[in-house]
Amino acid sequence: MQNKLENYIQQVSKPIRDFCLNHINDYEFRKPTHPGNQKFTGGLRLHTIQVIEKALELNQIHDRNEIIECCLVHDVKGCEALPLTEAQRMAIKATKGQADYRIWRPTPFHKFVVLILIADMWSAFINDKNL
Secondary structure, eight states: OHHHHHHHHHTSOHHHHHHHHHTGGGGGSOOTTSOGGGGSTTHHHHHHHHHHHHHHHHOSSSOHHHHHHHHHHTTSTTGGGSOOOHHHHHHHHHHTTOSOHHHHTTSTTHHHHHHHHHHHHHHHHHTOTTO
């Protein structure tokens, strides 16, 4: 699993790649708000890989690298300073509950936001043993 994340990091633009490599240890953090294995050390790594893979699986129209970039950084502190697209910025805000659907729904990139939200929510619950 460790190599999977690094493989995705190598596929993205230099500013995002550099950011991810500089914050590589952050992916070892726990995701205490998520169920199952994501609560343990490496939880953010597991979550990030699951979000990338689900978003790519569901993707029908969006740029692959734009999806990977967004998913790689969406839960890493400081990502707001990166040169992200408007769609990526809004998707990240939406995953954090900082952007109401009435803000992003009328935009031309609303399908991108929905894609990232679905993948993020799916990952947050996929490890729940009670499902």
